[in-house]
Amino acid sequence: MPGRLIANLENYGALTPADRHALEALPARSVVCPAGAEIFEEGDTSSDCRVLLKGQAFRHKTLADGRRQIMSFHAPGDVIDLQRVFLTVDYAATALTVCEVALVPRTALTAVLEAYPQVARAFWSLSLVEGAIFREWMVGMGRRSAQARIAHLLCEVVVRLAAVGAGGNDRYRFPVTQTHLADALGLSVVHTNRVLQALRRARLIDFRGRELVVLDWPGLKAAGEFDAGYLQLPERAA
Amino acid sequence: MPGRLIANLENYGALTPADRHALEALPARSVVCPAGAEIFEEGDTSSDCRVLLKGQAFRHKTLADGRRQIMSFHAPGDVIDLQRVFLTVDYAATALTVCEVALVPRTALTAVLEAYPQVARAFWSLSLVEGAIFREWMVGMGRRSAQARIAHLLCEVVVRLAAVGAGGNDRYRFPVTQTHLADALGLSVVHTNRVLQALRRARLIDFRGRELVVLDWPGLKAAGEFDAGYLQLPERAA
DNA sequence: CGTGAACTTGAGATTTCTCAAGCGGGGTGG
DNA sequence: CCACCCCGCTTGAGAAATCTCAAGTTCACG
Numbered sequence: 153m154p155g156r157l158i159a160n161l162e163n164y165g166a167l168t169p170a171d172r173h174a175l176e177a178l179p180a181r182s183v184v185c186p187a188g189a190e191i192f193e194e195g196d197t198s199s200d201c202r203v204l205l206k207g208q209a210f211r212h213k214t215l216a217d218g219r220r221q222i223m224s225f226h227a228p229g230d231v232i233d234l235q236r237v238f239l240t241v242d243y244a245a246t247a248l249t250v251c252e253v254a255l256v257p258r259t260a261l262t263a264v265l266e267a268y269p270q271v272a273r274a275f276w277s278l279s280l281v282e283g284a285i286f287r288e289w290m291v292g293m294g295r296r297s298a299q300a301r302i303a304h305l306l307c308e309v310v311v312r313l314a315a316v317g318a319g320g321n322d323r324y325r326f327p328v329t330q331t332h333l334a335d336a337l338g339l340s341v342v343h344t345n346r347v348l349q350a351l352r353r354a355r356l357i358d359f360r361g362r363e364l365v366v367l368d369w370p371g372l373k374a375a376g377e378f379d380a381g382y383l384q385l386p387e388r389a390a
Numbered sequence: 391m392p393g394r395l396i397a398n399l400e401n402y403g404a405l406t407p408a409d410r411h412a413l414e415a416l417p418a419r420s421v422v423c424p425a426g427a428e429i430f431e432e433g434d435t436s437s438d439c440r441v442l443l444k445g446q447a448f449r450h451k452t453l454a455d456g457r458r459q460i461m462s463f464h465a466p467g468d469v470i471d472l473q474r475v476f477l478t479v480d481y482a483a484t485a486l487t488v489c490e491v492a493l494v495p496r497t498a499l500t501a502v503l504e505a506y507p508q509v510a511r512a513f514w515s516l517s518l519v520e521g522a523i524f525r526e527w528m529v530g531m532g533r534r535s536a537q538a539r540i541a542h543l544l545c546e547v548v549v550r551l552a553a554v555g556a557g558g559n560d561r562y563r564f565p566v567t568q569t570h571l572a573d574a575l576g577l578s579v580v581h582t583n584r585v586l587q588a589l590r591r592a593r594l595i596d597f598r599g600r601e602l603v604v605l606d607w608p609g610l611k612a613a614g615e616f617d618a619g620y621l622q623l624p625e626r627a628a
Numbered sequence: 629c630g631t632g633a634a635c636t637t638g639a640g641a642t643t644t645c646t647c648a649a650g651c652g653g654g655g656t657g658g
Numbered sequence: 659c660c661a662c663c664c665c666g667c668t669t670g671a672g673a674a675a676t677c678t679c680a681a682g683t684t685c686a687c688g
């Protein structure tokens with residue numbers, strides 16, 4: 153179990169060498185998932201938890217008529233089905249890029265969680281922060297304009313990618329289509345496209361291909377009414 | 391620390407008598423909060439976790455210009471600031487009715503969590519289910535019509551109130567105004583009002599005063615595309 | 629009996645959606 | 659090596675859902 157997850161966990165509480173060792177000793181089978189493929193589907197009952205080692209992915213639910221809601225984007229070091237530690241998942245996950253995913257048996261994980269309270273605390277904090285992110289998305293979808301919503305999401309992505317070192321210098325690899333953004337924000341693709349153009353014209357961002365370039369960080373934050381507090385990350389500016 | 395919380399926890403994993411005893415022995419100061427008053431505000435840094443003993447409450451965030459997003463409604467037995475176990479809260483909580491709230495010092499709680507793994511598991515499951523509910527609300531706000539959203543919320547409320555025995559026989563005490571509903575669903579009060587009327591005219595519900603009456607449960611579920619699975623409650627029909 | 633909060637109604641304004649079509653680049657088969 | 663095709667992006671334009679503003683109504687409560 154590699155460094156990215158451990159670094160991620162350490163954002164929410166110091167770990168001792170013993171804690172770290174226990175994590176590194178976790179049995180894990182590594183699997184590669186091609187870009188665009190489902191990592192697991194909505195009805196999945198696997199008993200392994202999945203940690204994203206390399207690549208980017210997202211979680212989503214699909215309604216009967218095909219409408220889709222994306223609920224999170226993930227970077228290396230993220231556990232994409234924390235819920236599986238104790239419950240069953242109610243969502244699917246799909247790879248945005250080629251992904252390397254570690255499968256950790258639930259039993260091995262719970263054993264470590266019981267023996268190492270600081271590790272349990274860190275994992276639990278992970279799921280609490282996930283909840284905080286969901287709440288912030290709810291505020292966006294419920295009460296913010298399309299423009300503020302998009303700007304806010306881009307801010308969040310930037311901060312999170314920066315935190316795992318997947319970008320920097322105002323350039324971030326974020327290989328989503330406008331359809332993905334629309335499905336994450338509860339908008340139509342057409343409208344997403346037009347708002348994105350507005351943000352480009354306002355010289356806040358440039359977002360073509362698979363790369364997001366931040367042209368005016370303060371401006372983008374203001375447009376999205378963004379305050380990174382809810383991410384509970386240690387101060388790292390951005 | 392009373393039965394409602396314990397019953398709530400036991401939905402997500404059996405507890406031993408020792409577990410229960412440890413919970414009952416938790417030190418807690420009980421506080422009464424008048425209807426309409428804030429239980430805690432957004433910037434609150436208290437180190438006590440709050441368990442709702444009696445009454446109903448909700449959590450919310452408020453934007454700079456006063457727009458409000460409600461993120462959950464709570465019944466007796468709910469922990470309304472689980473996040474506080476390890477982090478700081480990013481939301482406020484307000485009482486809908488007179489509420490009795492237990493304040494449990496974080497340190498006492500974490501001590502129990504470390505000593506009783508099943509208790510930790512149950513609390514953690516509580517926060518995972520909270521996340522599942524948030525995701526379902528996101529689906530609603532992002533991809534469902536106003537009518538489906540309202541119907542879905544009412545279904546959820548009914549199931550959760552039934553689970554804590556706060557109602558039954560298709561009548562549930564749910565003392566919110568249409569403004570509360572609007573703020574929970576990301577709608578305007580006017581539109582909420584009209585859709586509610588449509589649901590009444592369709593003979594799915596009756597919702598006047600502080601009481602929700604379900605006239606046609608299958609119809610309401612269908613209108614809200616509701617499937618209680620995400621609540622992870624033990625089968626109890628409804 | 630007065631008052632205020634909550635609910636209701638009407639009507640025009642906006643945002644956002646849907647449908648429909650054209651454009652452009654990269655990948656692929658001939 | 660090139661033409662074709664598909665996916666993703668873009669544009670236009672009318673339609674729908676939802677919002678805002680503004681009043682009026684009702685009802686519980688003092």
